[in-house]
Amino acid sequence: MLFFISIIAVNCKKEEKSPSYHKGEMTILTDESFKSVTEALAEGYMINYPDTKIKVVTKKEDLGFLDLLHDKARIIVMSRDLSPEEIKTYEEQVDLKFLPARFAADAVVFVVPKDSPKESISMEEITQGMQSDDKKFIFDGANSSNLNFVAQKLKRQPKDLKYSIIPGDKNIIEELKKYPDKIGVIGLNTFSRPYYKESENLRNMVKILPVENKGVQYNTDFENLRKMNYPFTRVLYFLTNEGNFNIANGFIRYSCTQLGQMIVQKEGLQPYNLYRREVQMR
Numbered sequence: 384m385l386f387f388i389s390i391i392a393v394n395c396k397k398e399e400k401s402p403s404y405h406k407g408e409m410t411i412l413t414d415e416s417f418k419s420v421t422e423a424l425a426e427g428y429m430i431n432y433p434d435t436k437i438k439v440v441t442k443k444e445d446l447g448f449l450d451l452l453h454d455k456a457r458i459i460v461m462s463r464d465l466s467p468e469e470i471k472t473y474e475e476q477v478d479l480k481f482l483p484a485r486f487a488a489d490a491v492v493f494v495v496p497k498d499s500p501k502e503s504i505s506m507e508e509i510t511q512g513m514q515s516d517d518k519k520f521i522f523d524g525a526n527s528s529n530l531n532f533v534a535q536k537l538k539r540q541p542k543d544l545k546y547s548i549i550p551g552d553k554n555i556i557e558e559l560k561k562y563p564d565k566i567g568v569i570g571l572n573t574f575s576r577p578y579y580k581e582s583e584n585l586r587n588m589v590k591i592l593p594v595e596n597k598g599v600q601y602n603t604d605f606e607n608l609r610k611m612n613y614p615f616t617r618v619l620y621f622l623t624n625e626g627n628f629n630i631a632n633g634f635i636r637y638s639c640t641q642l643g644q645m646i647v648q649k650e651g652l653q654p655y656n657l658y659r660r661e662v663q664m665r
Contacts, residue, residue, distance in 0.1 A: 404633025406434035411634075412447035413439060413460040414528035416552055416570025417619055419582075420487060420650040421460055424638045427646050431637065435630055443526035451624055452476045458623040458631040462489065463531040473622075483620035484635045486643065488608040488653035490571040491529050491615040493520075494589040496560045504566065505595040506614060510537055512566075518547045521555050521567050529568050532617050556585050566592070571603055575651030582651075608653040618655065 413421040418441055425437040442450070444463065450456040452473065461483070465473070470481045493509070495501050512519050513533070522530045525541065529552075534541040547562075549555045552569040559567045567589065574585040593600040596614045607613040621638065625631040637643050644654035 404628055404630055405432040407630045408436040409457055409630045410438045410440055411458050412442045412450060412456045414444045415441045416528050417460050417489060417572050419572050419576055420647060420652055423646050423650055424643055427643065428634050428637050444528040444531055445526040451622060454624060457625055458621055460619060461622055462528045462617045462619055463535050477624040479626060483622060484639055485618050485620040485655045486638045487619045487647045487655055489617050489619050490603045490608060490613055491532050491617060492569060492571050492603055493592045494567040494569060495592060496563065497588060497590055501592065503595055503600055504592045513537060513544045513546065515545060518545050519565055521547045521549050521565050523552050523555060524548050524550055529570055533568065536615060553585060556588050559589060572650065572652060577651050605653055
């Protein structure tokens with residue numbers, strides 16, 4: 384009888400230490416541009432699973448990817464497409480198939496002060512401006528998601544582009560009025576949350592320029608994000624190095640199901656999976 388009880392005690396102890404999606408701690412690395420939606424999803428997950436603790440830490444997109452490869456992070460948020468070489472490196476170092484978990488459509492937006500006479504911007508103006516010594520476009524820094532995505536869209540390497548820097552999307556918005564001849568380049572999620580006071584204050588400081596492409600102007604409403612008509616629409620996705628169904632994969636599953644996608648929508652972004660039959664992301 385004593386032997387039987389001992390076995391039960393040992394088995395219970397092992398079970399407590401076994402991987403689980405509903406208990407434990409985890410850190411998510413995200414670029415500042417998607418911090419708001421990442422935090423909202425983390426809060427939702429912790430409400431559903433009170434024994435979990437998720438910390439959201441901001442880190443430049445490229446640096447976060449390197450941390451994932453070197454096992455310094457378990458999960459990251461990405462927006463740019465990885466190159467074939469990067470995918471190969473991921474699969475070799477992480478020993479997992481590259482399966483990005485797409486969860487939202489965000490956008491890189493071009494903003495000017497509210498009182499600016501400028502009303503729109505063209506793809507040609509963006510292309511030329513990113514090669515000009517005037518450095519009229521302000522980004523939040525090198526290795527950032529916004530710069531990476533614009534460079535990818537223009538089929539350039541970030542190092543070949545010319546731009547100014549003010550660290551942080553919020554700082555760009557708050558300081559843009561000091562540079563009336565400049566255009567801020569930020570992530571839509573920085574101020575997309577509809578009923579959040581800080582987002583409202585930031586939105587009231589600038590106006591988003593519609594982007595003209597082939598004679599047609601596109602703004603960042605849900606329709607243009609869903610159909611990816613807005614030229615700088617980007618799809619956010621999670622990438623993990625977790626091979627079992629632990630907290631990282633549990634969080635990914637939650638974010639991509641209806642409950643998580645409702646949170647994405649409340650953030651003012653276009654859900655990727657909630658309206659699967661309607662979404663035309665390509």
